[in-house]
Amino acid sequence: MIETFKNAFKIPELRAKLVFTFIIIILYRVGSAIPVPFIDSAGMANLFDQMDNTIFGYLNILSGNAFSQATLFALGIQPYITASIIMQLLTVAIPALERLQKSGDDGRKKITQITRYVTVLLGLITGYGYYMYLGSLRFQDGTGILNTVGFSGGERFFVGVVIVACYSAGSALIMWLGEKINESGIGNGISMILFTNIISMLPTTVASSVNAIISRASGSNPAGDVIMETVKWAVIAAVALALVAFVVFMSNAERRLQVQYSKRVVGRKMYGGQSTHLPIKVNMSGVMPIIFASSIVSVPITVISFINANPEHGTALSVVNSLFSPTSILYISLTFILIIAFSYFYISISFNPVEVSNNLKKNGGFIPGIRPGKPTSDYISKILNKIVLIGGLFLAFVAVFPLTVNAVVSIIPALQSLGLGGLAFGGSSLLIVVGVALETTREIEAQMSMRHYKGFLE
Numbered sequence: 001m002i003e004t005f006k007n008a009f010k011i012p013e014l015r016a017k018l019v020f021t022f023i024i025i026i027l028y029r030v031g032s033a034i035p036v037p038f039i040d041s042a043g044m045a046n047l048f049d050q051m052d053n054t055i056f057g058y059l060n061i062l063s064g065n066a067f068s069q070a071t072l073f074a075l076g077i078q079p080y081i082t083a084s085i086i087m088q089l090l091t092v093a094i095p096a097l098e099r100l101q102k103s104g105d106d107g108r109k110k111i112t113q114i115t116r117y118v119t120v121l122l123g124l125i126t127g128y129g130y131y132m133y134l135g136s137l138r139f140q141d142g143t144g145i146l147n148t149v150g151f152s153g154g155e156r157f158f159v160g161v162v163i164v165a166c167y168s169a170g171s172a173l174i175m176w177l178g179e180k181i182n183e184s185g186i187g188n189g190i191s192m193i194l195f196t197n198i199i200s201m202l203p204t205t206v207a208s209s210v211n212a213i214i215s216r217a218s219g220s221n222p223a224g225d226v227i228m229e230t231v232k233w234a235v236i237a238a239v240a241l242a243l244v245a246f247v248v249f250m251s252n253a254e255r256r257l258q259v260q261y262s263k264r265v266v267g268r269k270m271y272g273g274q275s276t277h278l279p280i281k282v283n284m285s286g287v288m289p290i291i292f293a294s295s296i297v298s299v300p301i302t303v304i305s306f307i308n309a310n311p312e313h314g315t316a317l318s319v320v321n322s323l324f325s326p327t328s329i330l331y332i333s334l335t336f337i338l339i340i341a342f343s344y345f346y347i348s349i350s351f352n353p354v355e356v357s358n359n360l361k362k363n364g365g366f367i368p369g370i371r372p373g374k375p376t377s378d379y380i381s382k383i384l385n386k387i388v389l390i391g392g393l394f395l396a397f398v399a400v401f402p403l404t405v406n407a408v409v410s411i412i413p414a415l416q417s418l419g420l421g422g423l424a425f426g427g428s429s430l431l432i433v434v435g436v437a438l439e440t441t442r443e444i445e446a447q448m449s450m451r452h453y454k455g456f457l458e
Helices: 002-008 012-033 041-051 055-062 078-093 095-101 105-136 153-184 189-199 202-217 222-252 288-297 299-306 316-323 329-350 353-362 374-410 413-417 427-452
Strands: 254-261 264-266 269-271 275-281
Touching (some): 012 189, 095 105, 153 189, 222 427, 275 374, 299 316, 353 374
Antiparallel strands (some): 254 275, 264 269
C-alpha cells in the first residue's frame, strides 16, 4: 500500500488528486474544531465522558470527537448517510424513483439533487434535536452547556436559531466537501471523511496507553507494573492486528460463479464464446448491518441517559440500564442476531437475482448446468443466501468480539485490576478503516494502470 502511494506521487495528475484530497481533509478537521456560538464546548467534553456506552459515543467516533465537543461539524456525515439510505429504500419502493434511477445520468443527477435536499432537511431536524439535548445537560452546580444566563425569551429563541442553523450548515458543508473529493480527489468522499474521523481517534488512544505506562512507573512496584502495562497494550495491539488481517481477508473473499457466453454471428463477425465469472463478494453489505444493529440496541440506554437514570437506584430504569449495557449478554446477543438479520435485509434491497439472470440471458450468457431464466435466478438466490449467512456471521463476529472481551473482563476481578477492559477498537470502525484503505488503494492502482498502458501500437 505504501509503495502504491509512493508510485502515485510520481504521476502529476494523481499527485494533484492526492494533494486535493489531503487539503479537503485538513479543511474538514479544521471545521471539526470550530466552536459554535453560545455553547460551552469544554464543559460538553467533560460531561460526555459518562456517555461512551450510549449511541452518542458511537456517533462521536464517526464524527471524530466533534459530537462530544459540540463543534460546527458535530452532526458529522450522518444526515447525508441517512438521506442516502432513505433514497435507496424509496428507489426500491417507489416505481417512479426506480425508473428515474434507470434513466441514465440525468435521472441519477436528479436523485442526487433530491438526496441533497433531504440531507439539509435531516440536518435541520437533527440540529434541532441536538440543540434540545444540549439544553437539557446540566453541570453539578446547576449551570448548563448553553451560555444563555440572563437572556430573555426572544434572545433565547435567537440563540436556538443560530445554533440549529450552524449545525445544519455544517452537515451541508460536509456533504459538499465529500462531493468535491468525488469530483477532483481520490476515493469516495463520504468514506474518506469517515476514515479520517476514526483515524483521528488513534492519537488519543496512543496517548492514553503511554500515560498509563508512565503512571504505573510511579507505583510501589514500578518495574513489574511497567512490564505488565506494556504487555497488556502489546496484547491489545496484537489482537487488533489479527482482526485487521482477518477483515482484509474476508473483505477480499468472493464466490465466483462461472458464466459461459454462447457464440453468435453479427454481420461477418462472431461474438461471444468466452468463459468468465460472476463475482459475489462475501461482505457485500459492508458496514451497514453493524450501523443499523448498533443504532437499534443502543436506543434503550440512550433514552435512559436522556432522563439521567442512576443505576444505583432500585428502579425499573436501572434494570433496563443493566440489561442493555454493552457488557450484558442480552445486548451482545441482540447485536449478533440483528447484524445477521440486517445483512439479509440489505442484500434483498441492493441485489436482485432476477435482474442479474435477465441480463445474462439478454447477453447470451448462462451458468453451465443451469437453464437460463428462472432456474438461473433461483440458483443465484440459493448461492446468495449461503454467502450472506457467511458474511453476516463475519460481521457479527467482528462487531461482537470486542464487546465479549469487555464483558468477560468486567466479571473477572483479576483482569479488571490489569485494566484490560475498554478495547479501543470497534467492529464498525475497523471495517470502515480497512474497507476505505483497500478501496482507495485499488482505485489508485487502477488509475496508475490506465496511465501506464501503452497499447499494442507502441
